[in-house]
Amino acid sequence: MNRQHKPFAITAKTIGIPQRLFTPLLVVNLRSKYKLAAKYVNALWDTGAATCVMSAELARSLGFDFSHSVPTKSIGHDVVQSSFGYAYVALVSNGDLIETVAAVVDESLGDGYSFIIGMDLISKGSLAISCSPSLTVLSFTIPSAPAIDFVKDLPDDGITK
Numbered sequence: 001m002n003r004q005h006k007p008f009a010i011t012a013k014t015i016g017i018p019q020r021l022f023t024p025l026l027v028v029n030l031r032s033k034y035k036l037a038a039k040y041v042n043a044l045w046d047t048g049a050a051t052c053v054m055s056a057e058l059a060r061s062l063g064f065d066f067s068h069s070v071p072t073k074s075i076g077h078d079v080v081q082s083s084f085g086y087a088y089v090a091l092v093s094n095g096d097l098i099e100t101v102a103a104v105v106d107e108s109l110g111d112g113y114s115f116i117i118g119m120d121l122i123s124k125g126s127l128a129i130s131c132s133p134s135l136t137v138l139s140f141t142i143p144s145a146p147a148i149d150f151v152k153d154l155p156d157d158g159i160t161k
Contacts, residue, residue: 008096008125009141017131021045021138026092027054027115029062030099037063042113045127045138049118052102058114059087059104091121098124098142
């Protein structure tokens, strides 16, 4: 039986123009000591984040244990103990998986998501976002697709390019 390899690819569609871009994603702890630990999450796409990030709550549900903590200052300048760490995870989509390291933070990441996809993963592939008044489409693939250059694709009018 000859099975073709499917690329890691994600596409999500949202009605209207959202404030944030999310996609459903399966996050897996491939190194769990006891059993395969996996959880579906809404992942936030953040080109301002250098690395992938997940909440400590998600990390614990996947079987990661973070007992290290450091004193940190909160926004109000109170010193609090914060857990920290990194987790080696696999992200699954379209029948393929990509392994990456995610920073784990103690505080909540935000309403509706517990995983942030940062530039360390985005830079491995091609990301396209298309918007119209009624629909927004985010699509991502690894390996990278050919470069998209909207200016190059314009008809030559003698002014552009």
